Amino acid sequence: MAQLTEAQKDQFWTEGVLVVEDAVTADELAQLRAVINGWIEESRQHTEDYGETLDGRKRFDLEPSHTAQQPALRRVQSPEEVSDVFAHVMRNARTVDLVAELIGPAIRFHHGKVNTKLPGAATKVKFHQDFTFQPMTNDDMITALLFVDDVTLDNGPLEVVPGSHKGPLYSLWHNGVFTGAVADEVHDAHQDRITTCIGKAGSVCLMHASLLHGSAPNLSDGPRTLYITTYYSEDAVELSPNALPSTLTHELVRGEVSGMIRCIAYEMERPEVPKDTSFFAQQENAN
Template identity: 35%
Template sequence: MQVQQILSQPARVLTQGQREKYFADGFVCVEDIVPNDTLIELQRVTAEFQDKSRAETTSGDTFDVGSGHCAETPILRRLKSPDIQDDAYWSFSTGLMADIAADLLGPNVVFHHSKLNFKWFEASDTVKWHQDIQFFPHTNYNVLTIGCYLADTDMSNGPLAALKGSHKEDLYDQYDAEGNWTGMLSDEDAAGIDMSRVEYMTGKAGSITIHNARTLHYSPASKNPVPRPLLLNCYTSSDAKPYTAHPQPTRNTYKVVRGEQVIWAEHDPRPCQIPPDWSGGYTSIYAAQAGEN
């Protein structure tokens, strides 16, 4: 669907102003939108998984852990595919978040994937500038990610930041000069970003961030010793069809969570870079940006 068609649909959750900001800037932050009881349940389940990660020694199908991770000093970078790890996460993905996705994608919404990222207290934990769509190209760009802060997030603990209007500009090359996938901009390209256009999306626990898959974004390193969790759910319009292998499919991948499946794909003429073949599996953006793959 085109932007004006989407905006002509009645809003379920967001205000019209919030919807218009998303389409104008490529992102929007909405504070204090998650009900408190839902937030408390997500925090409880997340704390349990953090504790379970202590038993891991290397990254696997459930946990992505950083260098030095151990039972005494766990460094959990990501809980992979939370949608299949606990019903609380999947209920969240198909509840309020799906309604919000419909406000920005149109009435027919497909679930793509989820992840739970943790921001740690070390300089190397910067998530560098990148765009999402090169990881999972679709026939059009009605693809977005909704993040939910599970802890209060300000400039001290690495909030998500995005470049206004970048979703309307060209996509970047996320391979290095030797042809290796890095999942990020080169240092040269990153140095050319106009930081006066950058907005840092801060908010209390229960606030959400929403960004389009073309939008340039990153998060700076945290200065807080307490890890900051961000629960992320990615959705697509039903008329946006994938044309590469899914990086990390689950039993919920491509499920219709609002409306219905459509049988006609809509094609955006703008090109999209093709990622490596993910059919053999995928680690995480942390591993790619650190050169661990």
């Protein structure tokens, strides 16, 4: 049975973004929250990034302002590797069917992460395009941002530039440094077109990987947590090292293997694989 209407599909391909409610069940959402709350409590015991991912970097990324009294866990890399709950949602949630309708029928999992903005933390994301971190032979690639909490105008919602996925791929390199962000003048040129993606917990924001986006700090007294999974068309192949490799990378989650490679024409600079825990440090180091 179709998960999306033709109008929703048209909106996605026109604007590069679509918010859909009830992307997970109430039980799945409750289980995700329980695991995340456990990680936040665990983070109180640490003063610096901790845990280890497949490539040797840290799994749990702490905001510089993090303390035991006011935890500021801002990212968990590849949560599917260390939580059966997250692995289940990555493979089986309604989110996956929504993505398959847009870029399938056959799709693979690329990477996953949890981004949290806890009250009082200064976590923000400068504008960028996901695709320029991870070029593929074709751009049928979707970042699915699952709202674990209600996302409001006050708690640091995703900010996007509708239609920008059809435009150029902007450089993340400035003065010889890979900053993980587009130039200020690129952001300023699109300022009047920026919109926010808000919705109730359990909704998902489906975002084309080439869409310009960022987000501001959480100014509310409640958390804003996203479980972010990236999926891509089965006939796409990576053109640079995966910045978030995991044991589940490239897992086929819908459809069948075609044995084909599909290519499109585009040009961009090679991305730099982060040496720190995550791209937050890349953006901070560029300041």
